Amino acid sequence: MSRLTIKVNGQEVHGNSRESLLTQLESAGIQPEYQCRNGMCGACRCKLKSGAVDQQDAMAFVGSNEILACRSTPKANVDIEFDYQLTYIATKEAM
DSSP states (O other): OOEEEEEETTEEEEEESSSOHHHHHHHTTEEOOOSOSSSSSOTTEEEEEESOEEEOOOSSOOOTTEEETTTEEESSOEEEEOSSOOEEOOOTTTO
16 A cells, blocks of 8 residues: 555644655654654654554664654554654645
8 A cells, every 4th residue: 555644643644655654744744753763762652543554673662552653664544643742844735
């Protein structure tokens, strides 16, 4: 599946099954916290409320139903939640 829906903290954006969640959220103008982009720090940790992802190996701890946005690629529509207020920026697509 190439086109899918990513629901993040209640907001829906269009996504794909080829890029990491972090990259796709940034392209949609959503700015989750991150520090490393390779699964070492755990700053992009979020809850997977529904859906399925392919998560690559990472050093950061993730608990039950948690994923790292930088290391996870959605396999189907997903609903994720960050435990903090996200920053949103305007994108060319939104203009």
